[in-house]
Structure formats: structure tokens, C-alpha cells
Amino acid sequence: MSAAVLALGTGAVTVSGCVWYVPAVADLRAGADRPVSRRLAAAGCVAGWSAAAAVTALLLLGAPAGLVLGPAAAGASASVLLRVRAALRLRRERAEDARCWSALAAVPPPVRPVPQRVFVRRAAAGLLSAAGAALALLTWGPSAGAGGLFALAVPAVLAGAALAVAWAAAARGRTARDPVLTAGPGEVRPGGARARGQ
Numbered sequence: 001m002s003a004a005v006l007a008l009g010t011g012a013v014t015v016s017g018c019v020w021y022v023p024a025v026a027d028l029r030a031g032a033d034r035p036v037s038r039r040l041a042a043a044g045c046v047a048g049w050s051a052a053a054a055v056t057a058l059l060l061l062g063a064p065a066g067l068v069l070g071p072a073a074a075g076a077s078a079s080v081l082l083r084v085r086a087a088l089r090l091r092r093e094r095a096e097d098a099r100c101w102s103a104l105a106a107v108p109p110p111v112r113p114v115p116q117r118v119f120v121r122r123a124a125a126g127l128l129s130a131a132g133a134a135l136a137l138l139t140w141g142p143s144a145g146a147g148g149l150f151a152l153a154v155p156a157v158l159a160g161a162a163l164a165v166a167w168a169a170a171a172r173g174r175t176a177r178d179p180v181l182t183a184g185p186g187e188v189r190p191g192g193a194r195a196r197g198q
Contacts, residue, residue, distance in 0.1 A: 004059075004060075006059055007056055010052060010056045010059060011056040011060075012131045013131045014049060016124075016127040016130070017128075019120050019127060020045055020049065021046055023120060024045035027042035028043065028046065035093055036089050037086045037089035040082050040083075040089055041082070043082050044079045044080070044082030044083040045079070047082060050075060051071050051076065051078075051079070052075070054071040054075070055068055058071065120166075122165055122166035123162055126162015126163065130158035130159040
């Protein structure tokens, strides 16, 4: 595979990764408004995709393989390290939340997926599939008799279907009502007080 084709595939995947690194940049810009674990995870995401962009640029410039592998290894290492730190921090944050809820003698509310995250996950999976299909068709399509229009139409259809499915899933998440924590007769309210029937 030539460097130009590899650069095209890497660039397509990097562009489709915007559904991950654009929200991550927003989390970093929010600063203290986001938990530390979320900011660490966002930093790992940005580090990984920045390395992918650097690799794409080096491939387009015709850099040797040794020079290309340097940013790739550095970005992957930084991304993994930050993600591990984010996971450890998230465990501590959840344990602290559980202690606070137990001190209030209440059950913590269930964790439900945020509609925006549902959209990002579904769209990311579909767009990555579309990028992979585009790379495969551009690489092996001409030898199999697939024209350029077909190589563009299939990824476009896959990307459109992925965005439609992601939008529908996020819309269902927005319309779903979260359970309201209420205390009936004889049940314990936060703080230990019991609800009395009227």
C-alpha cells in the first residue's frame, strides 16, 4: 500500500473521529465545571487524535517510517496513560459519591446514559465503519471493477444511516423520563426521617 493511500485512510479516520475529540475539547474548555476524571479522559482522547493528525501530515509529506512511528507511539502512550488515570480517578469519585449518599440514608439515583453520549457513540461507530468501507473500496475497488461513484456512494449511505440511527437513539433517550425518588408511607427519606401518610 502506497503512502498516499495510507495517508488518505488515516485522514478519513481522523476526520470521522470528530465525534469524539470535539466533545473532548469542549470538556477541556469547561475546566472546573467538569469532574477531574472526565477532563483526564478528554485529554487522553485529544492526545490520541492529535497523534493521528500528525501521522497523516507526515505521511502526506513523505516522511520516513521511523519519523512517522515517533508521534504515533508518543500519542498512543499518552492516551493510554491518561485513560488509565481517568479510570482510577472515576473509581474514587464514585466511591466518594456512594459514601455521601449512604450518609444521607438514600439510594443514589441510577446512572443513565446522556442523550449526547448515546448520539456520539452510535455516530462514531457508524462513521468509522463508513471510513473503513471507503478505504477498502478505494484500495481494492478498482481491481474488483467497482467504479469511483460506487466507492463514494457506499460510505455516504453508511454514514447517513449511522447518523439517522444515532439521532433516533438520542431522541428516545431525551423523551424517556427519569425515575423520581419519592418516599411513601413508612419509607425512609434522606436524613433518616420517615414519611407519614396524610
